[in-house]
């Protein structure tokens with residue numbers, strides 16, 4: 001089928017929940033993808049921070065193929081070898097002690113919210129159930145995670161909002177302090193807000209949250225669904241600040257492109273007992289074998305270290321565009337999660353880039369977001385910036 005045929009049938013049979021560009025991607029290798037008409041694109045969306053090792057990395061492909069021949073699925077009624085290996089690997093390379101696996105970022109955050117309520121009960125706080133999140137955050141689209149998400153557009157049409165979630169301005173410690181009450185059980189925060197427009201936590205903010213959580217006996221949850229797994233130049237984003245949360249949620253890049261979610265907890269937060277939380281597919285052999293291969297590859301090649309160098313190069317190139325175009329205000333972000341902030345809606349630039357063979361996207365209306373594979377080369381960065389330059393010119397920036 002070509003693009004047109006896939007889109008026509010998609011419009012007829014697939015529910016209308018996404019604003020999609022008019023192409024169907026059918027193949028990928030490294031930093032490139034091809035659509036159903038054979039057109040090639042440089043992919044600086046990478047499944048929105050999923051394809052960290054590039055498309056179809058041989059180590060991940062091999063792990064999936066091998067596991068598919070052995071055992072694709074079995075229940076968590078039994079022990080699962082690759083799941084155990086993945087948990088060990090994540091624990092050994094982080095400040096956490098145990099892992100729970102699920103299938104997506106939203107599910108990982110759901111698990112964290114349940115865990116926070118259970119933690120409070122286990123500590124004897126019978127009335128603590130409220131989670132404080134931040135304005136412009138994004139934590140998912142399930143009913144609980146959309147309530148934790150601090151964006152009205154995500155709530156729209158799904159009111160009334162659930163009791164138990166409160167959101168306050170990001171990077172504002174006093175606002176969190178004011179919001180803490182005798183009902184609070186946890187604070188959830190992204191070390192960098194991705195969907196909210198690529199906003200990095202100020203120095204001292206995360207440390208301040210840690211302090212408040214210790215003072216009030218709350219769980220500190222870092223949502224690293226988008227920023228974890230090497231994207232910020234460390235394996236996990238919390239390692240940049242040195243602030244250790246009690247709980248960290250992961251998904252996206254963890255399994256090199258296969259659906260997975262994870263919640264890591266420290267000893268203090270390891271409070272679930274059998275029967276309290278579960279997932280049929282969570283930690284299944286196929287996904288966890290892919291994740292073991294993906295994380296192993298990241299460690300063997302020291303991909304996070306390369307991210308820091310590439311980030312400096314990319315920021316420098318993007319800054320040249322800011323200097324050139326009046327409608328661009330700044331570059332922000334960390335590692336290979338970068339945003340080009342415009343003073344007007346930037347959706348047209350995304351479409352112009354697509355026409356020229358570059359995939360990027362736009363968050364918060366006017367922030368062009370770049371989340372390329374972490375394996376991207378400087379030549380590919382040059383290629384992307386050249387296309388972006390032409391697109392900005394064409395769109396009157």
Ligand SMILES: Cc1ncc(COP(=O)(O)O)c(C=O)c1O
Pocket residue numbers: 048103104105106107109138139140141190194195223224225226227251252
């Ligand atoms: C920070 C963050 N948390 C949670 C989610 C939700 O993840 P998923 O779409 O896998 O449910 C996302 C998705 O973009 C995210 O960026």
